[in-house]
Amino acid sequence: MKRPERIGTLSKHRKGFGFVITEDENPDIYISARSMGGAMNGDKVLVEVIPKTSGSSGEGIIVKVLERNTKEIVGTFEKSKRYGFVAPDDRRMGEDIFVRKKDFHGAQRGDKVVVQISRYPDKENSAEGKIVEIISRRGQAGGDIKALMRACGLRETFPSRVNAEAKAVSKGGVTDRELAGRRDLRQKTIITIDGADSKDFDDAISVEMLPGGNYLLGVHIADVTHYVKEDGYLDQEALKRGNSVYLIDQVVPMLPKKLSNGICSLNPDVDRLTLSVDMEVTPQGEVVDHDIYESVIHSKARMVYSEVSDMLEKNDLALMKKHRAVFEDILIMDKLAKILRKKREERGSLDFDFDEAYITLDASGIPVSVDIAERRTANKLVEEFMLLANQTVAEHFYWMEVPFVYRVHESPSPEKMEEFRTFLRGFGIRMKGDVDSVHPKTLNGILEKVSGKNYENVVNTVMLRSMQKAFYGTDCGGHFGLALKYYCHFTSPIRRYPDLIIHRIIKACLHGELDSGTVKNFKKKTREAAEIASATERQAIDLERQVEKMKKAEYISYHIGESFDGIISGVTTYGIYVQLENTIEGMIRLDSLKDDYYIYEPEKYRVVGERRHKIYMLGGKVRITVDSVSIENREINFVIEE
8 A cells, every 4th residue: 555645845953854844734744864865954855654653653754855955055175185075064954065076176174165066965875066165264263154144145245236336326425416405414413323343324313402391303314225226236135135134243234335334324524315303202202293304414423332321321521521512412312212211111112121142252253252232321322212213204104105114013922921921920920911912011010020030031031932023014013012003114224125115215205206106116115125124134133143152152162161150041841941141051951960850840831850859940040060062053061060
């Protein structure tokens, strides 16, 4: 009797086995390492399903590869006198790729390379390929990060025609002809506040006190669309990239540096073209009037987060004297930011105060420290102003009923909220209300309750995981986390494509160009931009996470045998995750706990010793010793200190 067959996509594990995800509603099919039939991760395959025996799960044998998913592989090159091979960085790709001597193309042992597959593996033979690109030489600083970028299809460099267009549009400065129809703000006190290492300044701010006691907040954003024309080479490349990707000390920019660090960057003491939003704000934080227009600015100062924070938090006299020309404005900004923050908290906006890692690399790319990233007064000040500008722009264009790209964050699912409610009981916290209609204010109250507790970060993390993921969409679905009905991303057109296309729509409205043809075009373009940007954002987040995990693993590998205090951040059937004070997370495997046999109790997020009843619970404090590290697999193993 012929066995049933299924078609699906192979998802392979680095240990050799895998699962075929079928195209119908049947469960995934387990494939052992010996039953792969030469298939690689991501291939579309035909599977022969082995009949289940009592107590067994679905298992199969791959009988045919229908469609290959992989054409190139990133890995490390090794060689002998007559041949070489590439060990894939992504171990899910399977065995090493054989390379003939004639196909080395200058690669040396230890280089990070791209190998193009010329013959796919089968039951008897391994894959064969040729070197088509040398990403970095052995030991070259940043080579490991560049390899991860390249594996995701990301490139720091741009095609020649994109660079040529960038060069052409960025020649010289702002001309008198370009000022026609723009509001001249060059005499206003307008400043930028960014990180010390920042080079692309796409937002500037100004503030004034109006005669009646209201504030006039100005948010001035680089007019990128003046230089990036619709459907040009720059525009096509920016859409394809979707966003800039920041990987510790390396950046994969959305736009070439001639634009992002040059003519579009709101550098101090030069004229720059901008799109401005003026908002009149009451002392209670209400926006009672606003104006959106094209402008030209001349930034009076390039301020740094740390210096502004030191002035506001520590009354640093030397810095006050250094920045006396803008200090009074900064004081007014601080007062307004606190009003806006209070207003936001009152409506229930969630503010996850996570500890985020700040990793420092030396000149060789080796991590020398992992600290907590600062999120101080100045960072929060700028954040409040950008949130308000994004909200104001979104609401304005929602009521104009024009095609638009919104930032959407949907309400959490009742199932996730019920799980979160159960989780909170373990900490003696009661979540009020109906899980079908949880208000962000309820969740904000929980964040306030755990603030300062040793399990604060754990509760924040579990709450965040209970949320839906935000995305870009053409329907105004509201932003649950910010407790807003209208929200978009408008303030970063240098590094996010949704912001750029929003600028294009705004300018079309300002110029009276929204006829039926333009509206039809924007409907198509906004759908495309929202879909691509949502996908590239997910890829960027995943890549940033992988790079961070890799560098944390490398850092802690220099501390094997050392002991640290940590908090239990996760509990599973096979181990306990522990997060150290600097955000590095590792696992204590249950089989390494020799004092007892531990039973996993998922509903209580804990493991309990069978004989001695010792409990390891989420949020609990432990002291660990670093036992072993795999940088390649981004795995860190701890043991409980005896």
